[in-house]
Structure formats: structure tokens, C-alpha cells
Amino acid sequence: MSDTHDPFLAALDAYAAAVAAKDVDAFAALYDDDVHVFDLWGRWELRGLAAWRAMAQEWFGSLGAETVAVTYAQAHSHTGGELAYGHAFLTYTAHAADGARLRSLDNRISLALARRDGRWKIVHEHTSAPVDHASGKAVLKRDGAG
């Protein structure tokens, strides 16, 4: 990531490019070695780049001929010296090899980034979806509503 632009937006763009290309190395390069992730799915936390890289490898490997497009909306960020944070809504849309849209889900992302040796790295990532109180289920579509 360049440090001449907003490091949060640069991270989102590079994340989307890495996912689109199913490029594990490009994905892993966005994160600090000691990254702590609170991921939407399954686990309470995931620590360290090796574990997070393994998640990406499994995810990209599971896609077969499908590709996933990541877009974001309502991004807000703030950079102060060697630290930055930002948050946004993400939409993940899976496409078949022929380009057909297969499925889509939304989530919320918050990132903290630190500048190490002149490069911004993600040190903390938190993704989630809000939970419906009555059903206990995660709501995975935003439908444009707040």
C-alpha cells in the first residue's frame, strides 16, 4: 500500500484486488505479522498472519471457478501519524465463470492500521453483521437501510 493516500481506502482497494485475483500472497501482504482478527464467521478471534493466511488459502481454494467481487460503501477513516483506522460496509458478490451473479452478502468492517518501515499494515480487522434480537440470527443483507 502506498502511504501517500488514505491508508484505509488503499487497504480496501488492495483487499478487493487480492480477493478478485484469489491471490493469497497479495492478501497476506496487507496484514501485519501480529494481526488480530475478529472475523464474522465461526471463531471468536484469529491471531497472527500464518493463521489468517491459511484462512485466505482455504477461502480462495474453495471458490473453484467462481470469483468474488468486493465493493464498499460509506467508508470513513482517520489517519494520525503512524496509526489509522476506518470503517465501512462491504458487499461480497460471487460470480460464476461465465460472469453470472450467484449470491451476495453484506458486512461491516473496521480496520486499524499501523505504519511500519514506511508501509501501512492492517494490525486489527473486525467484520460482523448485526444480530436480530428475536431470532438470534445474523442479518446478512443491508438492503440500503441504516
Next chain:
Amino acid sequence: MSDTHDPFLAALDAYAAAVAAKDVDAFAALYDDDVHVFDLWGRWELRGLAAWRAMAQEWFGSLGAETVAVTYAQAHSHTGGELAYGHAFLTYTAHAADGARLRSLDNRISLALARRDGRWKIVHEHTSAPVDHASGKAVLKRDGAG
């Protein structure tokens, strides 16, 4: 919040004290006027202190004679100049007026804080629980596992 201590830990301590006392003013004082919240429950986001203060008023008012103890574990934070972030696991435990433990749930919290006029304020809060892929339900107990 004092700015001589870790602003994230100071915020968690002050948050727990405000919740224990059901003190809406003390709760609201922790947050920036322009706070953006990704809350565990119901909504995709909540913007601005007035909306967040109304949430606290409704929450505290709904408790009747109950009180809620907030504790945290595995807190990690980083402060850089006028910006700080941190993340932790929170446990909310409700007690009856006689002190009996009624129920408890866990969640994950990430905060971004900014120093404004010498005081740290929470500018972004993200709370969530991981979602079980098979059932689509949020897992609200950590059970000590990672």
C-alpha cells in the same frame, strides 16, 4: 477519561462504571459527538451521540432493579499521538437486586479513540459476536475458547 493512562483501558473502565451505575450522562461523556457505532444488535449502524445516548437511556431504563456488570479480557491497544485503538472480549452479566446472577453474554469490542482538546473520546465502536455458518446464529458465549 484521563489521558495519562492507556486511553482504551480507561474507556473500558469508564464504560463499565457508567453501565454499573446506569448513568446515561457518564456513558454519553465517553463518546464523540460524531460517533459511528456498529452495534451487535439489530441495526447496521448508529450515528451521532444523540442516537447513541438514546440507546443507553432505553437500555438502562429497561433494566428495572437489575444491574449489569461489564468485565473485559484479552485487551490489546495501541496509542499514537492523537489517535488510539483497542480491542477486547467483553462479558455482560446481569444481576438481580439481591445480587443473584441472572444471565451473561460475551461479545467482541473494537474502539477507535481520538484526543480532542486534551480528552480522549470514542469516535468508533464495533461490537459483535461470531456467526455459526451452519445455523446463521450468533454465538454469544465464548466458553474460554479462541
